Amino acid sequence: MSRIGKLPIEIPSGVKITLDDLLVKVEGPKGTLSRTMVEGISILLDDNKQILVSRTADDPKSRSYHGLTRSLVNNMVVGVTKGFETILDITGVGYRAEVKGDVLTLALGYSHPINFPLPAGISIEVEKMTKVFVRGADKELVGQTAAKIRSFRPPEPYKGKGIKYSDEKILRKAGKTGKK
Numbered sequence: 001m002s003r004i005g006k007l008p009i010e011i012p013s014g015v016k017i018t019l020d021d022l023l024v025k026v027e028g029p030k031g032t033l034s035r036t037m038v039e040g041i042s043i044l045l046d047d048n049k050q051i052l053v054s055r056t057a058d059d060p061k062s063r064s065y066h067g068l069t070r071s072l073v074n075n076m077v078v079g080v081t082k083g084f085e086t087i088l089d090i091t092g093v094g095y096r097a098e099v100k101g102d103v104l105t106l107a108l109g110y111s112h113p114i115n116f117p118l119p120a121g122i123s124i125e126v127e128k129m130t131k132v133f134v135r136g137a138d139k140e141l142v143g144q145t146a147a148k149i150r151s152f153r154p155p156e157p158y159k160g161k162g163i164k165y166s167d168e169k170i171l172r173k174a175g176k177t178g179k180k
Contacts, residue, residue: 005066009051009074012081017051019043024073028080031121031137035076039070051077079137086146088132091170092161095153096129104132108153108163118146131166 011017018025024043025034037043039061044052053070055062078084090097090108097106104124106114118124121146125133132149136142146165155162157173164170 001136003067005053005055005070007070008046009053009070009077010047010079011051016079017045017048018076019158024045024076026076026080028077028137030080030083033080033138035072035077037069037072038065041065043069043073045172075139080141082143083135083137084139086134086142087166088134088146088149088163089166090130090132090163091155092153092159095161095163097126097132099124099126100165104149106149106152109161114152116149 012028015028019101022039023034024037025032034098038061040055040057040059042056043053046052051073053066053073055066060118066072067078090106092109095106095108097104099105102118104116104118104126106116108114119141121138122134122136125135127133134142134146134149136145150163150165153162155164155168155170157171158175160170160172
C-alpha cells in the first residue's frame with residue numbers, strides 16, 4: 001500500500017467537494033478546481049470531513065497512481081483554501097518587471113520588452129520591480145507560469161543575471177583570469 005496514498009485528506013470548513021465518477025470538483029474561498037482522475041483509483045467522501053483514496057485493483061498501474069491521486073486531490077483542497085505562491089527574483093542592471101492589467105511586462109536586456117499575458121486563475125504582484133509573486137489556487141498552473149516567466153532569461157552562471165526562483169542557488173563559475 002502506498003504510504004502517501006493511504007493517508008486521509010482532512011476537509012477544512014468552507015470547502016465543498018463533489019465526486020462524479022472520475023471527476024473530482026473542489027470549491028472553496030479561493031476558487032473552484034476540477035480534475036478527471038484515472039481509472040483503478042476510488043475516491044470516497046467520509047462524512048464530509050475526510051477524503052479517502054484507495055485502489056480498486058492491485059495492478060502496477062493502479063499502484064503507481066495511488067499516491068499521485070491522493071497528492072493531486074490534496075493539492076486541490078489546499079489550493080482552494082490557502083492558495084499557492086512562487087517568488088521570482090530578477091537580477092541584472094536595467095532588468096525589471098511591471099504588471100499592466102492582465103499583462104506582465106518584462107525588460108530583460110533584449111531589444112524589446114516581453115509582454116506575457118497572465119493565464120486565467122493566476123495573479124501576479126511585482127514588488128520593487130525586481131521581485132515577482134506568482135499566486136493562484138492551482139499548484140500545477142502556478143509552477144508552470146513561474147517556469148515560463150523564468151525561461152525568458154534564466155540566470156547565467158558568471159554574474160548570476162536573469163530570473164531565478166527566490167530559493168534557487170546559482171552555481172557560479174570563475175571568470176577569465178588576467179594576463180601574466
